[in-house]
Amino acid sequence: MIEASGGNLLQAKLSYGMIGGGPGSFIGDVHRKAAAFDGNCMLVAGCFSNSYENTLQTGQSLGISEARLSENVYMMAHAEAARPDGIKFVSITSPNYNHYDAAKAFLEHGIHVVCEKPLVFEIAQAEELIALAKAKDLLFCVMYSYSGSPMMREAREIVRSGKIGTVLTVVGEYAQGWLAQALEKSDQKQASWRTDPSIAGISNCIGDIGSHIEHTVSFITGLKIKRLCARLETIGLDRLLDTNASVLLEYENGASGNYWASQIAIGCDNRLVVRIYGTKGAIEWYQEDGNYLKVTYLDQPTQIFSRGNGYLSPAAANRIPSGHPEGYYEAFANVYNQFTLALNKKIAGQTLTAADLDFPDGDAGLDGVKFINACVESSKQDASWVHLGL
């Protein structure tokens, strides 16, 4: 039987499983709420923690049958692939170090994948997963959630349609202040794993939030990074990974960019700001005030585009009227909605168009890995220029 909830016109909900999202996790619950938002999905299986006991506890609290709770990703991938009613896709929400193994396991078993960013540590790993998904004809979504914001869509529409002319320079920042304190010395799980190289990988700040700048700019502009010089710093407190990062970039079209990411900027919450300056106009988007987009054309007043208004392009999704803020969950939900609608069509044997596939994919994930690796490499060389992908 089909349960009723948020509700689009679906004949059946897609069953899915989750990796990560156990006790103390943050992003797992966000994924669950976002996946449920439009009533397209049903969580029926999981490996929520490295500790099976924790997985059982979380699974029970979510009402999941113990038969669908697994000790590790391999066992879960195998078990679900073997069931006639096995999950249609998996959401990987565990910390970074686990992404590659998990994604590979499910792709190999023919199960579609949604994976948190940053995708993996190594470029080769990302390329392998992309190739695997392609070979198996599977959907592979990398959760750059801000791409689900309607005003990001509007920004992309404006820039890609040429309304601001040729992009000349880009300024991006993502500033947080939460790691100005040594939260990892208390039992704050988010701080603990992000500052631990064995879990977070080669980078903390540029990997966790710098990569959001990278994707946001790429999403809006389509610009490819040619080379960059980066300075990653661990400042204020003794840590093994970067907490502050500055990057100068050169894109393949000759445009320039500056990115700054920080986790020690007191007073900043999640201040992702992307500003794109072109020959004929400019746009500015502030994630924390993300229902609005500033657009300025040459010799004209700045215009404040407000989500939900009739003057916006169809590109800007529109759940509720303007002035009723949509936020973090809704952006995730928009990506899930896009992904699950595409997956439904795919399962129904329909041909997927580019519009159907308009969610961040493995290539976006690969770009992120290249970016992070180049930043780390450049920083090791005292902020020398490093070409992407090398």
Place this chain on the structure above:
Amino acid sequence: MIEASGGNLLQAKLSYGMIGGGPGSFIGDVHRKAAAFDGNCMLVAGCFSNSYENTLQTGQSLGISEARLSENVYMMAHAEAARPDGIKFVSITSPNYNHYDAAKAFLEHGIHVVCEKPLVFEIAQAEELIALAKAKDLLFCVMYSYSGSPMMREAREIVRSGKIGTVLTVVGEYAQGWLAQALEKSDQKQASWRTDPSIAGISNCIGDIGSHIEHTVSFITGLKIKRLCARLETIGLDRLLDTNASVLLEYENGASGNYWASQIAIGCDNRLVVRIYGTKGAIEWYQEDGNYLKVTYLDQPTQIFSRGNGYLSPAAANRIPSGHPEGYYEAFANVYNQFTLALNKKIAGQTLTAADLDFPDGDAGLDGVKFINACVESSKQDASWVHLGL
């Protein structure tokens, strides 16, 4: 079996039914998503429209069994009350004229009620429903959704704890611009019913959005209105109900207030602003930027409280970190979460505390009805002073 989704630690989801929320409705889907948000509820029955055909269509799209779809509220209340697995509560999301009949029907059949605001047209109706709920020992929630915003909770905590001293004056506004055009002449359903006295009742603007000011101020301050003078206007376009309203108020403690509500204020989306000025400090809350609260104490700089930060009181609910905006849906979801957790306790036979019952109730609905009626009465008398409840 229990389906897994958003997920708190629940042993079983509460089944509920819905009135309204059929094709073309706006608020019904918001209620469905909000009720589903924390995984506490399951929609299993409905009378989504005056047209049974529409109800069937909506029900089918939501995967609801035809046996649980009803032609009218009376049949539905009767049927659900008769089932062993009948709904535990009903959400009334239909236009205003229907609230009284629907709420009464379900309360009479012993079913708990969540009802959209404004509650009903007449003070006597509101009092009757409150008495009925009390007599039947039923929970009765009136959906003033902004009360679910964490920063509203913080504002209430600050004001009620005396931090800003005695409240001296209050300024409230709710400005929209959408009815600056005759949308009701196209087939915009929201505009059509709100401008039609047979559906909306004695007021449009002061009833629909003015009542939000009234409740927000009441929620934060606890002030009771003693008397008011109001000017309701129908301006710009030929209509039968008000689209612009100005109110001077006197509260029982002697404080004064000014409210302004408009639906013809071009450039305004849903600009609900409440400002409370006391002897020792002041707070200001802007719904459209609702993750923040401005707090100023005498001779000190204005402080910007940002949702999700550690310096906030426990009163401010905290789903996600600061800087990741929560919005419209989350406010509704917070009210539903509060209501359903209370209902679960009640069903489990536990005693409900004031903290459990911290959602807008029938009394809040009654206050709204009194306010609207007094405004209409005062306006008929050329904005003379009218005492509340007379």
Place this chain on the structure above:
Amino acid sequence: MIEASGGNLLQAKLSYGMIGGGPGSFIGDVHRKAAAFDGNCMLVAGCFSNSYENTLQTGQSLGISEARLSENVYMMAHAEAARPDGIKFVSITSPNYNHYDAAKAFLEHGIHVVCEKPLVFEIAQAEELIALAKAKDLLFCVMYSYSGSPMMREAREIVRSGKIGTVLTVVGEYAQGWLAQALEKSDQKQASWRTDPSIAGISNCIGDIGSHIEHTVSFITGLKIKRLCARLETIGLDRLLDTNASVLLEYENGASGNYWASQIAIGCDNRLVVRIYGTKGAIEWYQEDGNYLKVTYLDQPTQIFSRGNGYLSPAAANRIPSGHPEGYYEAFANVYNQFTLALNKKIAGQTLTAADLDFPDGDAGLDGVKFINACVESSKQDASWVHLGL
């Protein structure tokens, strides 16, 4: 010889005198700096205080010859009128109670007048001064300084040209918090005289700052007030005059308005906000952020007009490039510049056009007096409707 300073193309500076502006005054020094700003004027005479000793002290500090310092306004008007090199105009910057006597004395002696607002206490007094200025063919400027703001000029241009259609409703506020404390009990001169009816007149709050709302709206829209109901309150502290005021207005064209003025609104500095909503658009101007003007046309994004940009109308004066803020002094200086350029033309025997005379005049002052009197009268009658000018 002609001294060089700020410098427009003037052959000679206009000599002027000042009433008020002695020790402890605030606005006198603002007038002096503003009058000097464009190098058009030269202060050569004064009666800066009721105490001649204070006048001598201030005069000496300003380098004014003792022969030009007077004991009272009558002696000064007489003496200056008698000198071949007597002052060309006088600036009256003393507290309210002194305006009528001073303005009358100088007008009677054929000396042009700039007078602070509110002009006088009584309507008849204002009418008398206007008639006197007319009979004597003298320029008579009432210093509503905000009218000198370039973006106010732009606002007027937009509204008067019909770009926002017919004005439907107006919302104005002027909120301050400085009188939330009993500053008058210390030796704060500004607080002392403003809360003293013998000096400030029949009103404090509505007279001092409410009148700025009145003039700003009038300046931008040209709307005449037909009737109003007002509630003036003395709240928070024991005082003889109002510190908080709410007004509902009806303009002669049928448009409606709401004004709120307060001096006890903690957290507010000089928050003058004027919002004009028409059938085709709306404008909003925030004095504290006064280099910008928000303009919204139906179904279009809000535009942020920024002072100094090329897309503005010629109406917006333009001293310095956009993004370099002009503020309080510059607004005063713009009024003085307009007034003194007109006066120069007049002295040179040229005919003055309406454009030359584009500064607030006696009629603007009279409107203010009518407004204040009506507010006080209405408030005495428990906020009943009172027609203007009665």
Place this chain on the structure above:
Amino acid sequence: MIEASGGNLLQAKLSYGMIGGGPGSFIGDVHRKAAAFDGNCMLVAGCFSNSYENTLQTGQSLGISEARLSENVYMMAHAEAARPDGIKFVSITSPNYNHYDAAKAFLEHGIHVVCEKPLVFEIAQAEELIALAKAKDLLFCVMYSYSGSPMMREAREIVRSGKIGTVLTVVGEYAQGWLAQALEKSDQKQASWRTDPSIAGISNCIGDIGSHIEHTVSFITGLKIKRLCARLETIGLDRLLDTNASVLLEYENGASGNYWASQIAIGCDNRLVVRIYGTKGAIEWYQEDGNYLKVTYLDQPTQIFSRGNGYLSPAAANRIPSGHPEGYYEAFANVYNQFTLALNKKIAGQTLTAADLDFPDGDAGLDGVKFINACVESSKQDASWVHLGL
């Protein structure tokens, strides 16, 4: 005789002369108004243009005696030094290429100097001027006008007193959009000279506005730049000098910095933003909204300091009450006031304290020259690290 105007308690006005400020200039008139603002100065001599005809015209319009108008800086310095009533100081407001010659000429003749920034082209030139001023015991002010903003003073007080702990990282930007068009091809004088290396020197963007970031950060923090890597770009239009610049910096104390300056950022007016992040707090200052300062301490809400309020330190100068904006002219005027008060004391033979000398001086000018040269040098080397002063 002493003329009366804006007026502090001065016995005599300082007479001064001006270089630059002829027809079509922008900054010359700003200097004149700022110097006149507090009534301390009197412009009596000038060489306003390379064209003597233009100098005569400007001089006449300003009422300056022809005897005090000179054909070039050498003749003027010589003539003024020879007069018993010669100017006490000179203000150099001409384009960059002229600064060195002019400053040298007046210093050599024993005349105090105020000079626009950037001071000169070469480090050696700056050092020579500083040494010359020292040898002659002359005051030497370099007009970094933003240092006159009260909230910059407050920022300096907060940072230098250690309230935000050790500075960890600094983010500065100065974004303009005016050169997104080829204004230099019309007869826009500001654009023409700034894009011409023979007049502007080795840099346009980093020299003109990047140097403001450099000084602002230095002024607030006292940090000295150790090394930097810079990318100067000429983008969008064919030009000889940079219009967009990105700089990574390392300060001597180990802190890091990022600066971005642009003249092609459409939608930006004069967006100078400086953000200082320390171990215990952070400050942010936006020049365009410069009456406010954002201050955040660890685990506390962001506070909005508003100029003119009692909670500010004495460091924040306070002309007018909070909420009445001070702007561009007032910042210049504050520097002039500081400089002329010091000069008066010096002329009176009093000892000058550090507080007296609290205006940007030759050393500040030298730091700017070093910064600009290092940026240009680094950019030539593909943004390699370059140490300052080499």
